Amino acid sequence: xxxxxIRYVTFHSKYYKTKRLLVNPRVTRNKTAPxxxxxxxxxxxxxxxxxxxPGDRMPNRHEVASRYDVSSFTVQQAMDTLxxxxxxxxxxxxxxFVRPYPPHLCHYALVLPFLPDDESARWSRYYTALxxxxxxxxxxxxxxxxxxxxxxxxxxVDGHSDSEDYLALLQRIETQTLxxxxxxxxxxxxxxxxxxxDPRLPRVAIMDRHYVPDLPTVGASPFTLIDRGIEHLAxxxxxxLAVLTCSPDxxxxxxxxxxxxxxxxxxxxxxxxxxxxxxxxxxxxxxxxLMLNAQQVDRPDxxxxxDDHLVEHGTAGVATAGxxxxxxxxxxxxxxxxxxxxxxxxxxxxxxxxxxxxxxSLAVIDEQRRGRQPVQMTEVPTLFGHEFGLGGQVxxxxxxAVSPLSVxxxxxxxxx
Numbered sequence: 426x427x428x429x430x431i432r433y434v435t436f437h438s439k440y441y442k443t444k445r446l447l448v449n450p451r452v453t454r455n456k457t458a459p460x461x462x463x464x465x466x467x468x469x470x471x472x473x474x475x476x477x478x479p480g481d482r483m484p485n486r487h488e489v490a491s492r493y494d495v496s497s498f499t500v501q502q503a504m505d506t507l508x509x510x511x512x513x514x515x516x517x518x519x520x521x522f523v524r525p526y527p528p529h530l531c532h533y534a535l536v537l538p539f540l541p542d543d544e545s546a547r548w549s550r551y552y553t554a555l556x557x558x559x560x561x562x563x564x565x566x567x568x569x570x571x572x573x574x575x576x577x578x579x580x581x582v583d584g585h586s587d588s589e590d591y592l593a594l595l596q597r598i599e600t601q602t603l604x605x606x607x608x609x610x611x612x613x614x615x616x617x618x619x620x621x622x623d624p625r626l627p628r629v630a631i632m633d634r635h636y637v638p639d640l641p642t643v644g645a646s647p648f649t650l651i652d653r654g655i656e657h658l659a660x661x662x663x664x665x666l667a668v669l670t671c672s673p674d675x676x677x678x679x680x681x682x683x684x685x686x687x688x689x690x691x692x693x694x695x696x697x698x699x700x701x702x703x704x705x706x707x708x709x710x711x712x713x714x715l716m717l718n719a720q721q722v723d724r725p726d727x728x729x730x731x732d733d734h735l736v737e738h739g740t741a742g743v744a745t746a747g748x749x750x751x752x753x754x755x756x757x758x759x760x761x762x763x764x765x766x767x768x769x770x771x772x773x774x775x776x777x778x779x780x781x782x783x784x785x786s787l788a789v790i791d792e793q794r795r796g797r798q799p800v801q802m803t804e805v806p807t808l809f810g811h812e813f814g815l816g817g818q819v820x821x822x823x824x825x826a827v828s829p830l831s832v833x834x835x836x837x838x839x840x841x
Contacts, residue, residue, distance in 0.1 A: 460495045464503040472512050473529045473601050473625075483513055483521045510602050526573050528602035530794070533576040533787060534594060535559055536620065538610035540581045547704070550733050552580075554764040555609060555631075558779040576607075584614035598623055605629070605790030607783070612637045627793035629786045635802040641793070643785045645777040645805040647672060647731060652685055653807055654729045654757040654775050659689035661755050663727035667697040667716045669709060669739050671732045675700040678731075694723045703734035713742025717754070730758045733776070736766040743770045762813045774810035781805050 468489075471477050484492075486500045493500070504521060507513045511528040515521045535555060539547045556578045566574060577597075581588035597603045598619045605627035606620060612630060615621050621628070621640075628640065635642040651668075658666065666686050672678040679698045686693045697716060701709045709730075717725055730739045736758045748754045750770040758768060760776040785803050792799040 460493055461499050461503050464489060464493055464495070464500060465506050468503065468507060469510075469512060469601060472507075472523055472527060477523050479523050479525045479527060479530070481523050482519075483523065485520060510600055512602075528575075528604070530604055531574040532597075532602060533574075533604050533790065534597065534606045535576055535578045535783075536582050536594065536606055536608050536610050537578065537580045538583045538614065540588075549703075550764070550766065551761055552609065554761040554779045555783065556580075557764065559783060562780065562783070582610055582615065582620070584610075584616075584618060595619060598626055601625065604794055605787075607631065607786045607790070612640060627790045629789040629799075631782060631786060641789045641799045641801055641803070643782060643789060643803045643805065645782075645807060647678075648681055649804075649807040650731055650759060650775055651678070651682060651729065653809070654731070655682070655685045655689055655691065657757055657773060657775075657809070658727040658729065658755055659691055661727075661751075663755055664691055665697075665723055665725045665727065666691045666693050667713075667725035667728045668693075668699070669713060669716075669728065669730045669735050670698065670700055671703040671735060672700065682729075691727070692723065694721075694725075697723075697725060701735055701739075703732060706734045706738050709735040709738035710742040710745065713739050714745045717743060717746035717748055719747065726754050728754060728756045730756065730772075733759050733761060733764075733766045736760070736768055736772070740769040740772060760810075762808065762810070762815065765815075774813075774815060775807065776813075777805050777807060778813060 468477075468483070477483060483504075486497045486504070489500045489503075490497050504513065504515075508515065508521075511524060511532070513521050513527075514524050537552045537556070539549075539552070541548050541553070559576055559578060563576070579590040579594045582591045582594060594606075595618075603626065606629075608615075608620070608628060608630040612621060620626070630637065630640050630642050631644055632642050633644045633647055655666065666682070668678070668682050670678050675698070682698055683693050699712045699716060701712055713728065717728070728739075728743065730736050740756060740758065743750060743754060743756060748770075750756050750772070756770060756772040757775055758766075758772040760766065760774045762774075762776055762778045764779065765774065782805050785805060789799045789803060
């Protein structure tokens with residue numbers, strides 16, 4: 426681990442030193458730089474800072490050429506680049522205008538740490554759900570108000586490899602063509618990159634708790650899911666609880682479950698909280714079978730599965746143990762709505778809305794973009810399937826995604 430850390434720091438210290446001038450928040454005159462780049466930087470900065478607002482007419486080529494003492498051709502090259510980047514659009518003899526929805530106000534990035542074909546099985550169902558839901562939101566906006574907003578999904582951004590998406594994201598940050606970034610990646614992995622250090626860039630992280638100073642967080646508490654799940658099972662008259670978890674803190678989960686079960690009048694045997702690595706979910710079948718088999722003295726009549734990676738094999742373990750649900754046992758299973766995992770016995774779904782998570786993230790970015798201080802932790806509510814409006818089994822999303830996906834979130838609004 427020490428060697429990996431040294432390579433990581435060395436790479437980023439070198440890389441960031443060479444790139445620091447490219448992401449400097451102040452665009453300064455550089456006499457050695459081509460005049461075209463200077464014009465491009467100055468005009469772009471004038472748009473980003475609001476000197477020229479959406480719909481405003483830009484100065485014409487002759488005005489700019491006179492100001493910088495260059496030819497109209499040089500100015501036109503800078504203008505063409507601004508148009509390509511999405512900041513301006515020509516309107517013939519009327520002139521050139523700032524676009525109604527320039528990228529620094531409406532183009533968001535959703536950043537994921539791994540690739541769908543990652544051989545180490547680190548790709549998560551949640552990454553697929555986020556990318557898939559973002560794409561669904563784009564389709565809705567394309568139908569109702571096309572062209573107003575965009576979000577691009579960047580995959581394989583892990584802070585220590587030059588993936589194609591990572592380099593494309595750095596280019597977006599450098600050219601100020603993003604309204605903000607939504608990070609579903611561990612912040613320490615990228616804390617020495619412009620993704621975290623560029624002061625101009627609004628950012629928010631999707632995590633279950635807030636632990637990085639000055640990085641607003643959107644997420645759902647796993648303890649809320651556990652509490653509501655146990656309360657539901659107790660309301661069904663169940664007395665003997667079992668829990669299947671993949672929490673990185675199984676001891677903390679065990680203590681919390683024991684306290685909540687006692688409060689609800691349920692029993693919890695010492696063996697009845699089991700941890701299964703989400704990268705090896707097939708072991709959930711054997712684990713649940715052991716917890717629920719007929720030879721157990723205190724055979725559970727209630728099962729809570731707190732992660733969707735474990736649902737398919739966990740419910741298969743219920744069936745293998747010979748228990749009929751919901752007659753002999755009630756099962757509460759986690760999901761990221763509306764993307765349900767496969768289940769082999771009837772379950773009560775509990776989880777979080779992927780769309781609400783994306784919408785809350787966009788709202789936090791927009792607060793920063795408008796110069797306001799957002800709350801540091803926005804909790805997404807924990808819902809049962811019927812509260813989400815789930816009518817029945819929803820088709821499972823594929824465990825692959827196209828990189829990058831261009832998607833348009835519907836939640837945010839553009840302020841002038």
